[in-house]
Amino acid sequence: MIAELYEDKLKDLQQKAEEARELLMKTLLEAGSGHSAGPLDMADIFTAFYFHILNHDPKNPDWEDRDRLVLSNGHICPIRYVSMAQAGYFPIEELKTLRKLNSRLQGHPHRTALPGLETTSGPLGEGVSQAIGIALAANLDKKKYYTYVVTGDGELNEGNIWEAVMFAGKNKMNNLIMIIDRNNIQIDGFTENVMPLEPLKEKFEAFNWHVFEADAHNIKQFVDVVNEAHAVYEKPTVIIAHSIAGKGVEFMEKDFHWHGKAPNKEEEKEALHELRTLGGKIRSEHQ
Amino acid sequence: MLNDKFKLNKKLFTEDVEKAPTRAGFGTGLLALGEMNPNVVALSADLTESTQVHLFAEKFPERFFQAGIGEQNMAAIAAGLAVTGKVAFISSYATFSPGKNWETLRTTAVYNEANVKIAGHHSGIMTGPDGATHQATEDIAITRCWPIIQIYVPCDSIEAKKATIASADISTPVYLRYTRDKTPIITTEETPFEVGKMQDFWVSKNPQATIFATGYMLYYALVAAKELEEEGFEVLVVNAATIKPLDEEGIMRFTGHTGAVVTVEDHQVAGGLGSAIAEFLAKTNPLPMEFVGLQDTFAESGSPTELLKKYNMDVPAIKKAVKKVIKRKEH
Numbered sequence: 001m002i003a004e005l006y007e008d009k010l011k012d013l014q015q016k017a018e019e020a021r022e023l024l025m026k027t028l029l030e031a032g033s034g035h036s037a038g039p040l041d042m043a044d045i046f047t048a049f050y051f052h053i054l055n056h057d058p059k060n061p062d063w064e065d066r067d068r069l070v071l072s073n074g075h076i077c078p079i080r081y082v083s084m085a086q087a088g089y090f091p092i093e094e095l096k097t098l099r100k101l102n103s104r105l106q107g108h109p110h111r112t113a114l115p116g117l118e119t120t121s122g123p124l125g126e127g128v129s130q131a132i133g134i135a136l137a138a139n140l141d142k143k144k145y146y147t148y149v150v151t152g153d154g155e156l157n158e159g160n161i162w163e164a165v166m167f168a169g170k171n172k173m174n175n176l177i178m179i180i181d182r183n184n185i186q187i188d189g190f191t192e193n194v195m196p197l198e199p200l201k202e203k204f205e206a207f208n209w210h211v212f213e214a215d216a217h218n219i220k221q222f223v224d225v226v227n228e229a230h231a232v233y234e235k236p237t238v239i240i241a242h243s244i245a246g247k248g249v250e251f252m253e254k255d256f257h258w259h260g261k262a263p264n265k266e267e268e269k270e271a272l273h274e275l276r277t278l279g280g281k282i283r284s285e286h287q
Numbered sequence: 288m289l290n291d292k293f294k295l296n297k298k299l300f301t302e303d304v305e306k307a308p309t310r311a312g313f314g315t316g317l318l319a320l321g322e323m324n325p326n327v328v329a330l331s332a333d334l335t336e337s338t339q340v341h342l343f344a345e346k347f348p349e350r351f352f353q354a355g356i357g358e359q360n361m362a363a364i365a366a367g368l369a370v371t372g373k374v375a376f377i378s379s380y381a382t383f384s385p386g387k388n389w390e391t392l393r394t395t396a397v398y399n400e401a402n403v404k405i406a407g408h409h410s411g412i413m414t415g416p417d418g419a420t421h422q423a424t425e426d427i428a429i430t431r432c433w434p435i436i437q438i439y440v441p442c443d444s445i446e447a448k449k450a451t452i453a454s455a456d457i458s459t460p461v462y463l464r465y466t467r468d469k470t471p472i473i474t475t476e477e478t479p480f481e482v483g484k485m486q487d488f489w490v491s492k493n494p495q496a497t498i499f500a501t502g503y504m505l506y507y508a509l510v511a512a513k514e515l516e517e518e519g520f521e522v523l524v525v526n527a528a529t530i531k532p533l534d535e536e537g538i539m540r541f542t543g544h545t546g547a548v549v550t551v552e553d554h555q556v557a558g559g560l561g562s563a564i565a566e567f568l569a570k571t572n573p574l575p576m577e578f579v580g581l582q583d584t585f586a587e588s589g590s591p592t593e594l595l596k597k598y599n600m601d602v603p604a605i606k607k608a609v610k611k612v613i614k615r616k617e618h
Binding site: 070110111112118119120121122123125126127129130131132133134135136137138140141159160163164166167 | 328349350352354355357359360362363364365366367368369370371372373375390391394395398399400
């Protein structure tokens with residue numbers, strides 16, 4: 001059961017999310033490369049997870065009754081690292097080591113490198129299956145924890161995702177909650193141009209999942225939706241979290257309206273490049 | 288002659304030698320593990336009976352998971368189970384697992400150091416009439432290049448059961464390679480099995496070459512050794528049931544006095560047992576070597592016997608390779 005989210009706690013979370021974005025910018029600039037859009041747009045949700053939703057203990061990361069948060073789209077790990085540092089899994093100072101030699105903060109998350117990571121991820125499409133395995137183990141061990149898995153939206157191009165979605169639907173896995181970062185972009189452009197996902201809600205419903213939609217930047221609403229998801233007993237649940245790529249960085253938000261009409265090809269390319277390089281300040285991952 | 292200390296099957300060279308597929312040893316080994324360890328779970332990708340997982344599935348239905356025809360999903364679910372304290376066995380034809388799901392296994396099982404055991408079935412041209420699509424002939428190569436993984440290739444059904452059970456002794460990934468067709472029983476229940484140890488099943492007074500064989504091909508290597516002896520050629524035949532970790536000390540011991548090597552495997556010669564031994568000998572004690580296996584080609588449909596003959600992997604081919612390597616040594 002997730003605790004009631006009172007007004008003062010909500011303000012505290014919103015403040016934490018802002019701090020997370022600041023830390024993210026510093027961390028990415030220090031690293032000099034990596035992904036920026038996804039981590040920024042997931043800052044509110046990761047803050048909600050680490051400071052309100054998850055039943056966890058940063059001082060005892062292997063606690064066997066903890067809720068599991070699996071990150072499938074491993075490339076957005078900077079936000080996970082930032083949230084973990086804020087929550088006390090490791091010193092904030094260590095964020096400076098991201099992507100550097102001898103660091104525990106690998107460019108894509110590696111489970112055995114850093115306590116508190118549940119899986120190794122990066123190659124897309126594998127996280128939902130891994131989360132299913134963890135949730136199956138919970139059933140075998142008669143444990144009550146929830147397994148949450150965050151995926152990208154472009155990642156849904158991967159066939160493995162739908163193998164996993166079929167499996168979870170078949171097995172009515174009500175201890176599994178999937179969150180899709182629906183930011184509408186992937187490396188080569190807009191998701192609906194590269195490989196259309198819509199109608200996404202109907203796709204999941206057809207696979208016997210319960211579907212919620214949420215605003216990825218409204219912490220209160222997201223927590224409410226997760227609470228509702230806990231009440232779904234007969235199916236696995238997916239939360240399609242609509243996000244704004246680059247949320248919180250003025251030029252990113254101001255200049256590009258990712259939810260609006262697609263710009264022309266050249267503008268699309270330029271806008272994505274700007275977004276991924278923090279306006280030319282870092283090297284884009286797939287440059 | 289057969290090495291007494293290994294208590295091998297006395298009927299080995301007789302017409303009525305017992306035969307069983309190594310996959311049967313996997314099925315009974317997995318069942319035994321299920322009884323020994325409540326954390327053992329098994330997954331199948333719609334090939335439950337063919338890969339002999341049905342024995343486990345029938346006994347422990349709550350610990351068996353049907354993934355359908357989705358080998359990537361099966362692999363990553365197993366990884367999730369494994370990081371949560373389970374010993375997860377996944378089972379399919381080796382062309383699909385670790386073939387089709389290679390990167391999924393690399394990331395979620397191997398690099399992740401998850402306790403996943405990969406059972407690859409229908410290995411080699413011994414798979415026969417199904418044709419090259421279903422004959423896994425590169426699976427050792429694509430797993431041997433992974434760090435962390437261990438690779439066991441049992442020579443018969445009895446050793447297959449022992450290898451399956453032994454794979455659960457470590458908490459990191461193991462690749463287990465099995466074959467479909469019935470093959471002669473070489474060992475007995477009394478034959479010792481130790482991971483990472485090569486065994487000289489055939490010994491002679493003054494061996495002129497060492498044959499390293501892996502999997503059921505060991506039988507043909509032993510028959511070749513017997514026939515060669517009758518023709519006046521003395522050899523050693525070594526059972527290489529563990530490909531990784533490679534028994535480097537064993538290789539040195541078994542080749543030091545022979546000075547020539549023939550490797551025998553139902554696999555592409557590129558990247559398999561022969562390559563592993565050549566890589567090691569090249570840096571320690573370079574020797575003339577011959578490689579019996581698939582010579583950079585895909586095979587085809589046919590009976591196993593026909594295929595072994597056509598692709599130069601039968602007893603005459605092994606004997607020819609031995610004579611050739613001994614001749615090369617003399618120059």
